[in-house]
Amino acid sequence: MKNKPAIPEEPPTPRSEAEFSSLKEELRSYREEKEKIRNIIGQIGGEEDRRRDRWINVIFITLLVALLSFDILGHFMQHLQILPPMISLEIAVLLVSLKIIWMIHKQAKVEHFQFWILNSIEFRLNEVVKRLRDMDGNGK
Numbered sequence: 001m002k003n004k005p006a007i008p009e010e011p012p013t014p015r016s017e018a019e020f021s022s023l024k025e026e027l028r029s030y031r032e033e034k035e036k037i038r039n040i041i042g043q044i045g046g047e048e049d050r051r052r053d054r055w056i057n058v059i060f061i062t063l064l065v066a067l068l069s070f071d072i073l074g075h076f077m078q079h080l081q082i083l084p085p086m087i088s089l090e091i092a093v094l095l096v097s098l099k100i101i102w103m104i105h106k107q108a109k110v111e112h113f114q115f116w117i118l119n120s121i122e123f124r125l126n127e128v129v130k131r132l133r134d135m136d137g138n139g140k
Contacts, residue, residue, distance in 0.1 A: 037117075053106075060099050067092050 071088045074081030083091075 056102070060095060063095055064092055067095075 067083075067088045070082050071085060074083070074085065074088075
């Protein structure tokens with residue numbers, strides 16, 4: 001006995017105009033939400049943010065290298081000493097602290113966005129489960 005090849009089932013078609021309009025409304029809602037998410041992602045981490053982050057990093061590194069250079073030169077050449085040694089160290093610690101705070105802030109934004117996405121997925125999944133239960137209950 002040969003097994004007959006399985007005939008692919010046709011996808012269910014809307015049985016009424018109400019179902020068709022409901023599907024159109026869902027598709028419209030999905031497209032609107034997709035655009036909203038695309039805009040939000042652009043605000044959170046687009047090309048402008050990368051450029052700004054790069055400039056901030058360059059500024060921090062430049063300031064730290066300049067402080068280090070002036071401090072080292074100040075030890076060898078007393079006439080080039082611009083800042084007292086402890087002040088330059090304190091400024092360097094302040095700059096590093098500001099950089100760490102800034103990095104924590106950026107990470108918090110990313111985590112908030114991830115939570116928002118996961119919450120949205122969970123909400124959609126719950127809607128699908130509810131619709132499946134309703135369809136299963138109506139089909140019996």
